[in-house]
Amino acid sequence: MSAPIYDVMVVGAGSAGMSAGYHLARRGARVLLIDACDPPHREGSHHGETRLIRHAYKKGSAYISLALRADELWRELEQLAGTTLLVRSGxxxxxxxxxxxxxxxxxxxxxxxxxxxxxxxxxxxxxxxxxxxxxxxxxxxxxEAGYLFSERAIAAYRGLAEAAGAKLVTNTPVLRVTADQAGVAAETAEGVFRAEKALLSAGAWFEQLEPFVRFPLxxxxxxxxxxxxxxxxxxxxxxxxxxxxxxxxxxxxxxxxxxxxxxxxxxxxxxxxxxxxxxxxxxxxxxxxxxxxxxxxxxxxxxxxxxxxxxxxxxxTPDEDFVIDRHPQHPNVLVIGGLSGHGFKFASALGEIAADLLLNGSTRFDLGAFSLSRFK
Structure with a gap:
């Protein structure tokens, strides 16, 4: 594999992916985002104007701490983007x-x-x-709960990510992902893109990345x-x-x-x-x-x-819980999936966690409940 151009490649620039692109780029990483459409769009899980944000959650600490941090980051995004994103309707x-x-x-x-x-x-x-x-x-x-303007939030993260230097490639489905010690490659009809590390956040399209990554979805x-x-x-x-x-x-x-x-x-x-x-x-x-x-x-x-x-x-996923874990064979690849139904509210925090794991190697959150290995 030839030398990668980017530090991190994000495959799937929806809610978690676009948030990650921003958090990575703001820390100085060379970031490439690839999406099959042109986010925000109507082909995934983030359209329809609004998403609930709640904090009293099942499984206690596995989600509540994430929800509270996500709330802080949505408010931060509001300030940076200069637009209303969160309404506390109860x-x-x-x-x-x-x-x-x-x-x-x-x-x-x-x-x-x-x-x-x-x-x-x-x-x-x-x-x-x-x-x-x-x-x-x-x-x-x-x-203190309420709702988020979902498409507006995706657009805000996109604008800030690109302003921080992230490159976004739109309308480009990823056909195949491979990885080795030199980095990660994503094959598309437009060519092969390479990075040292990658986040896979393909939403409902994870099946198209098999057999490189496979989990029940x-x-x-x-x-x-x-x-x-x-x-x-x-x-x-x-x-x-x-x-x-x-x-x-x-x-x-x-x-x-x-x-x-x-x-x-x-x-x-x-x-x-x-x-x-x-x-x-x-x-x-x-x-x-x-x-x-x-x-x-x-x-x-x-x-x-x-x-x-x-x-x-x-x-x-079978237990309706997220996947937030490193690839079992390739530690330079992070997988975030199984979010739909209740994932959008957490996207701001998931992007931060992705940046923590890919750039620093660790996060302050306990992600044990979201491991890939639980499906074995």
């Missing part, structure tokens, strides 16, 4: 206890200084009149809809972000920012593989029906006409 996590339990999450959150309030159905109805919930439902409210097509609201009680500033766990499944959503109340089904979706068409919203009759029935039942005055729609790609 997030109400709603559950039917017959189908879902918050477990130790409230206590774990409080141990990290995260504010949470536990509410019953009647208290949630009084606080947010737009909700129609049975009395036995429980809620975990996070007043299930890409899914996820529908999202925006429904017209009849009342101001669902508007931004009045209504929080939300998650909902009921007999109908797991859902997430956002207040009406002017284009309708947004809702998606976290545990729904259809299998998708790289190279297959991603059918638009409405291709399946259940796309709208599965969302509308839940809005009608629990937020009835937000069940107006479908105003907008979208589909995005999730990529689930």
């Amino acid at each position: 997030v109400i996590n709603i559950a039917d206890p017959e189908h879902y339990s918050f477990g130790s999450r409230p206590d774990d959150a409080r141990a990290f200084g995260v504010s949470v309030e536990m509410l019953d159905g009647a208290e949630m109805r009084r606080t947010w009149p737009g909700l129609d919930l049975p009395d036995h439902f429980i809620g975990m409210y996070e007043p 299930r890409p899914l097509r996820i529908p999202v809809g925006w429904f017209g609201t009849e009342s101001a009680e669902y508007r931004a500033g009045e209504f929080p972000g939300f998650t909902l766990h009921t007999a109908e499944g797991g859902f997430y959503g956002f207040p009406d920012l002017g284009g309708g109340l947004k809702i998606g089904k976290h545990d729904g979706g259809r299998d998708w593989r790289p190279g297959e068409p991603l059918h638009p919203f409405g291709h399946y009759e259940t796309d709208e029906r599965s969302l509308r029935q839940v809005v009608q039942k629990y937020m009835p005055r937000a069940a107006g006409p479908l105003l907008q729609s979208s589909v995005c790609k999730y990529e689930f």
